[in-house]
Amino acid sequence: MKKQEVSRKSGVDKIFNIKIEDGYFLHSDYSISEETEHEISDTGLMKVFELNSSKPEKPKFVGRWDEKANLLGIDIYFDIRSLLYF
Numbered sequence: 001m002k003k004q005e006v007s008r009k010s011g012v013d014k015i016f017n018i019k020i021e022d023g024y025f026l027h028s029d030y031s032i033s034e035e036t037e038h039e040i041s042d043t044g045l046m047k048v049f050e051l052n053s054s055k056p057e058k059p060k061f062v063g064r065w066d067e068k069a070n071l072l073g074i075d076i077y078f079d080i081r082s083l084l085y086f
Contacts, residue, residue: 013040015065018049029053048072 015038020026033050040046046065053060059078066073 013046014038015046015048026051029055029058 018032018038020032026032030051030053033052038047044067046067048063048065050063051061056079059076062075062077064073064075
């Protein structure tokens with residue numbers, strides 16, 4: 001779905017002021033992306049946040065708005081070679 005179609009359907013085309021609320025834990029190996037404003041891409045991807053590890057063998061998490069399901073989806077990315085260390 002294209003940027004204009006998604007924006008027209010839900011009215012959402014930008015997210016801003018992303019922050020972790022008090023009372024939630026963020027592991028010391030991870031940091032949340034510094035970007036506080038995200039716009040919908042030409043392909044309809046609306047990235048909300050990224051959690052990146054300081055350790056390359058640990059996965060990266062990307063939160064994105066799922067227009068169809070009307071919820072936040074979380075994708076996990078990791079280097080398959082890192083599984084050899086578990």
